[in-house]
Amino acid sequence: MSIKQVGNVLDLLEYFAGRQRPASLAEIARHFGWPRSSTFNLLLTLTNRGFLYEPRARAGYYPAPVWAELITQIERGQPIPHGMRALLDQLVQETGETAVLAAASGAHALFIETVESPSAVRYAAPVGKRVPLHVTATGRALLSQMSAADRAAILEKAAYERYTDTTRVSAEQVEAEIAASIARGWFEGNAEYTQDLGGVAMPFAVGERRYALLVAGPMFRVASRLPELAQRLRERLEGYLAAQAAGE
Incomplete structure (x- = not known):
């Protein structure tokens, strides 16, 4: 069994890894075929937790450096x-x-x-x-x-x-x-x-x-x-x- 919301987060990370530049809410929703409302909720949750940020105002979302820090800490263990x-x-x-x-x-x-x-x-x-x-x-x-x-x-x-x-x-x-x-x-x-x-x-x-x-x-x-x-x-x-x- 897979949990859809978790899968969406992982899909989003892979998307950014391939894209390697910020993406807007509309671009993300269109790429995955997700409803705009649920895409907004996902992006807002990740942004509020510090996992996404906007490198420039209204320029789109991008994964925050906290991901790299977490992976580094996990790898140390x-x-x-x-x-x-x-x-x-x-x-x-x-x-x-x-x-x-x-x-x-x-x-x-x-x-x-x-x-x-x-x-x-x-x-x-x-x-x-x-x-x-x-x-x-x-x-x-x-x-x-x-x-x-x-x-x-x-x-x-x-x-x-x-x-x-x-x-x-x-x-x-x-x-x-x-x-x-x-x-x-x-x-x-x-x-x-x-x-x-x-x-x-x-x-x-x-x-x-x-x-x-x-x-x-x-x-x-x-x-x-x-x-x-x-x-x-x-x-x-x-x-x-x-x-x-x-x-x-």
């Missing part, structure tokens, strides 16, 4: 692991494919840091993207770090939709793939969620936080390279974790 961006950059440079840091969010894997491949044809992985835990290599890497009870609870409620011919469509199949992946030493994505996309993922922890690291791309480039990509991912991840443990 649960920061992305130090040096992770550099690790993702290195993986992209060495493999030519997209690299992703993900964490579990309910029944999904949430992409919290990404660096996309420079290739025109690539795995598109914007920060904030969510993919089902049970359908993807990234998700199964995260599931593998959960207790048996927590994993069973997620798999029991999962919607086993067949996205492609290779999608695993039962809890038993997902559990079997997790076991095979642990034995193999890496998690394989084989066009199970998005046709023609695949890759390799590995689970890891920093303190009490659990993550998955993914390298992925179009199957015509990665299908024959999965063991090679896994080896490169393992080497770089082990080096990163050793540096973290040494306090570098």
